[in-house]
Amino acid sequence: MNVYHPRVSACVWLLGMLLLGAFGLETLSRDWLETGFLALLPKVEQRPEVAEAIERHNRLLNRKVIWLSGAASAEAAIANARQLRQLAGDSGLFGRITLEVSEAQTVNRYKPLFAYRYQLIDTATRKWLETNPKALLDQNIEMLYSPLGQMQAALLERDPLLLFARYLNSQKPPGFNLEQGVVVLRDGQTVWALLLAELDNSQLPLDKLDDLLQLSRKAMAATQKAGGELLVSGLPLFTAYGSESARQEISTVGVGSSVGIALLFWFTFRSVRPLLLSATAIASGLVAALIVSVWVFGKIHIITLVFGASLIGVVDDYAQHYLCDSFGERDWNPRKGLAAIFPALFLGLISNLLSYAGLGFSPFPGLQEVALFSAVGLFSAWLTVVLLFPLLLSGFRFAHEPALLKLAVLWEQRWPTWAVVHRRWLGLALVFVVAGGIWKLKPQDDVRLLQSAPSALLQSAAKISQLLQVRDSQFFLVSGKDQQEWRQNEQRLSEKLDALVQRKALKSYEGLSRYWPDPETQRSNFRLLRQSLFDSGLARRYMTELGFDRAAIEAEEKAFAGAESNTLRLEDWLQTADEGKQSLWLGCVKERCSGIVALNQIQDFAALASLQQLPSVVWVDHVEELSSLFARYRIRASVLLFSAFMLVFIGLGCKFGPRGAVTVMAVPLVAVLTALAMTGWFNQLFSLFNLFALLLVLGIGVDYAAFFFLAGERRLSTSLAVTLSGLTTLLSFGLLAVSSTEIVHAFGFTVAVGIVTAMVTAPLIGKWHFK
Numbered sequence: 001m002n003v004y005h006p007r008v009s010a011c012v013w014l015l016g017m018l019l020l021g022a023f024g025l026e027t028l029s030r031d032w033l034e035t036g037f038l039a040l041l042p043k044v045e046q047r048p049e050v051a052e053a054i055e056r057h058n059r060l061l062n063r064k065v066i067w068l069s070g071a072a073s074a075e076a077a078i079a080n081a082r083q084l085r086q087l088a089g090d091s092g093l094f095g096r097i098t099l100e101v102s103e104a105q106t107v108n109r110y111k112p113l114f115a116y117r118y119q120l121i122d123t124a125t126r127k128w129l130e131t132n133p134k135a136l137l138d139q140n141i142e143m144l145y146s147p148l149g150q151m152q153a154a155l156l157e158r159d160p161l162l163l164f165a166r167y168l169n170s171q172k173p174p175g176f177n178l179e180q181g182v183v184v185l186r187d188g189q190t191v192w193a194l195l196l197a198e199l200d201n202s203q204l205p206l207d208k209l210d211d212l213l214q215l216s217r218k219a220m221a222a223t224q225k226a227g228g229e230l231l232v233s234g235l236p237l238f239t240a241y242g243s244e245s246a247r248q249e250i251s252t253v254g255v256g257s258s259v260g261i262a263l264l265f266w267f268t269f270r271s272v273r274p275l276l277l278s279a280t281a282i283a284s285g286l287v288a289a290l291i292v293s294v295w296v297f298g299k300i301h302i303i304t305l306v307f308g309a310s311l312i313g314v315v316d317d318y319a320q321h322y323l324c325d326s327f328g329e330r331d332w333n334p335r336k337g338l339a340a341i342f343p344a345l346f347l348g349l350i351s352n353l354l355s356y357a358g359l360g361f362s363p364f365p366g367l368q369e370v371a372l373f374s375a376v377g378l379f380s381a382w383l384t385v386v387l388l389f390p391l392l393l394s395g396f397r398f399a400h401e402p403a404l405l406k407l408a409v410l411w412e413q414r415w416p417t418w419a420v421v422h423r424r425w426l427g428l429a430l431v432f433v434v435a436g437g438i439w440k441l442k443p444q445d446d447v448r449l450l451q452s453a454p455s456a457l458l459q460s461a462a463k464i465s466q467l468l469q470v471r472d473s474q475f476f477l478v479s480g481k482d483q484q485e486w487r488q489n490e491q492r493l494s495e496k497l498d499a500l501v502q503r504k505a506l507k508s509y510e511g512l513s514r515y516w517p518d519p520e521t522q523r524s525n526f527r528l529l530r531q532s533l534f535d536s537g538l539a540r541r542y543m544t545e546l547g548f549d550r551a552a553i554e555a556e557e558k559a560f561a562g563a564e565s566n567t568l569r570l571e572d573w574l575q576t577a578d579e580g581k582q583s584l585w586l587g588c589v590k591e592r593c594s595g596i597v598a599l600n601q602i603q604d605f606a607a608l609a610s611l612q613q614l615p616s617v618v619w620v621d622h623v624e625e626l627s628s629l630f631a632r633y634r635i636r637a638s639v640l641l642f643s644a645f646m647l648v649f650i651g652l653g654c655k656f657g658p659r660g661a662v663t664v665m666a667v668p669l670v671a672v673l674t675a676l677a678m679t680g681w682f683n684q685l686f687s688l689f690n691l692f693a694l695l696l697v698l699g700i701g702v703d704y705a706a707f708f709f710l711a712g713e714r715r716l717s718t719s720l721a722v723t724l725s726g727l728t729t730l731l732s733f734g735l736l737a738v739s740s741t742e743i744v745h746a747f748g749f750t751v752a753v754g755i756v757t758a759m760v761t762a763p764l765i766g767k768w769h770f771k
Contacts, residue, residue: 006335006391013387017284024291034299049586053477053596054622056583065094065212065234066464067195069223074179074191080228081182081193084219088197091215093208095200099193100181110168110576116568117163118529118560119522122170123514125163126525133532137161137542144546160543160556161533171515173469187467190229194468199236209240216240233461233470241453242741243302249739260731261316268402268724274323277392281319285381289373297369304369317725318345318385321707324721325714326393327405334390342386344710347655348703349382351648355699367692405720412719412763419764430670437677441686445630447623449685449742469508471598476611477586477618478511479594483570486593487518489616493597496611505608507601512584516573526564534560630688637691644698645669652702656709664709667761668701675754685746693747697754700729704762719763726759 067084071077085099113120121129128136140162155165175185183194199208216232223230265275293300321344325337353375360371419426464470478493480486490513497509517525533539534557543553574582586594602608605621612619645665652661672694679686704722711718733755736748 006394009387010391013384016383020288020291023295024287027291027295032294032299033305034301049479049589049592049594050477050618050620053475053586053594053620056586056596062235063199065197065199065232065236066468066470067197067219068192068231068464068467069195070187070190070192070229070231071227072189072191074184074193076226076228077184077191077193078180078182080223080226080230081195083222083226084195084230087215087219087222088195091211093199093211093215094197096196096198098196101178101183102181113167113568113573113576114158114164115563116522116566117159117167118526118563119517119566119568120167121163121517121525121529122167124170125166126528129528129532133536133538137533137538140542141546156546157552160546160548160552161539163529185467192231192467209236209243212236212240213244231460231464231467233457233464237457238453238461241457245740247302249736249741249744252735252738256735257728257732261728264404264724264727264731268404268720269323270402273392273396274319277323277389278316278319280388281381281384282316284384285377288380289377292376293369293373296372297365300369300373301366304366304373316381316728317348317703318382319389320724320728321345321348321718321721322385322389322393324717324724326396327402327717327720334393334396338386338390340714341707344707345382345386347706347710349378350651351702351706352378352696352699354644354648355695367689402720404724405716408719408723409716411723412715415760416764430674433681434673434677437680438673440680440683441676442680443631443634443686445627445634445687447626447630449687466601469600471510472600472602473623474602474605474608474619474621475599476597476608477594477620478597479592479616479618481591481593483588483593484518484520485616486595487513489614490595490597493611493614493617496614497597500604500607503604503607505602505604506599509597509599510580510584511597512570512581512595515577515581516568516570518570519567522567529560634688634691637688641672641691641694641698644695648698648702660709663765664702664705667705667758667765668698670761671697671701671754671757674757675750678753679746679750682749684749685742687743687746689743689747690750693750694754696733696751697758700755701758701762704758705765708762708765722759722762726755729755 067081067088069077069081069084071080081099085097088094088097125136128139143162144156156162159165176183177185185192185194199212216237219232220230261278262275265278269275290300293304321341322337325341326332356371356375356378360368360375465472476493478486478490480489490511494509494511494513497506500506501508533542539556540553543556548556570585574585584596584598586596588594599608609619609621611617645668648668649661649665652664655661656664675694675697676686676690678684679690704726707718707722708715730752733748733751737745737752739745739748
């Protein structure tokens, strides 16, 4: 303070903000807002090939929106689906919309496989060839004379044994049919028409998410008006609902806390200048936090802005302490006031920064963003108060005694006296509340608590998953030293999965070995055909019965003999496969080939997980792995919280001595224990995020206690400042408790209880020290 000059410090602040603003114009000119749910999740601690498998498994659905238009008849369902396609096309959201499936395009895609028709034999056909080949040919004849036979008759001349037609049919999911070129499926009395749409922008900007929600609601209303039913699902839609919820919460928290703070300031100070100064501190903190966070991370998540909006009540603390100090003595001036409260301001800043730094050690990108955002916002607001306020408050005096000051003084004088008199039963009550509440705590580490979605969307997604056999998030990763060993390992797994399907442990599964036979199997298929149909003469008699002349029969036999050396490589087969099947192959890297076996409608997770005992088979449950990660880091966060307490205690001990450190640390300790206890008593969610919330309670509790510890003769103004600070912090973090996302709600609840407890206990510690 000996070298402090208000004008110089204000110029330094102004220059810094101008440089930050110029830097921010460039930083914020690009796309910097992240909305995707997966961006909140950490990288799972596992082998690289497993991480690659998870990414490939998720990539298929990242941009897709699935629609099912239902009606009493196929014609009505298809008509509604075509109306939906028109709406989706007009929206400009989608790069690809698929409704009609061209049979010619399908045939052309599979055309390169035709030369390998004698090697590509599906499982059902192979069983018939092994047991009763004549019955197989009789089935062909029956099918050709059936109403559906006209579709096969066109291919009969080139594929008289219908081997290729059978193989193509085996690729089609069961229960799916084509009507008017549209994929339809029946579920009881309802016929569903399928429409797939893929967003043309994987970044999911906010305006596109808004448009997607509007399209979904408009399509739902139009279909219902037409007497139909519409189901919709897809990760983009979940992201859109989450984004809408987050923005509503930003509005609730930001507007609510801003209005509340403005009213509190006017009620307390009855002047525009303190309100404008406080708004300046808040604005500088939030702007600096946004610019620096975007610069460091490249993008920040919209959930970070939800927490950023709650930061309003915290960054305002320093302004409140400075302004409230002016009520402490008659000859107050800005320079003298800053000198008096600077130690407490600095100590409060350090304790808060240490608390937010604890969030930065978490493995969750979202919490790392919140940590940096909050730390930069607090530091910038602190600099604004220290560098700018002394100049702008020159010559300013409050000519009234605020009603809140009278209440704070009454509270500060009477509450400690009453508490000392009744300290024994208050202590017993505190022990009972804390012990009972902590005993009732039940950790919940389910990663799905991170996401909130309306029940209607969840029900729609579940119904679509049932009807379309959409892949579950769990799958198997199968590997081998080469393609042959990989396929052998996958076949071994398939045998076990077939048994589990029979036991109804799961609905179905999908693996590449079911579609692509390895070279040895291809040769085996060819030998089986030769033995069962050609050498036995069954193929010649069958073709004669169908009316083929001798030349056509000999041409087929010649084509069969000439195809003996054909071998279809996996890479060539994959070029003809659809996107879903292509995603099952991970390739060969470092002499290790691997693929995914996808699962549908799992009923018995334990039975499936036990199959990872098979050679080179890994059970991958991304949700469970992330939840386990939550549990592990919850334990680590407990250690981090304890370490933070010890670190702050050591720092306070160096400044105030052991007794002073114990005095100050009593406030955050009681606040943390009470917050944990109330979480248990009110049956609130208790997870990793509650422990990170307690880090903030630690910082704020030390802040309140330090101000009372250092208050001296300024206890009255300190009481007003802590009361006002606590109320504004409750208006910000407390409003997080209204969030529809359980983890955000629990975070807000924990901080709110901790703040209230710190407000109650800080005057006790300060009174004891002052005496």
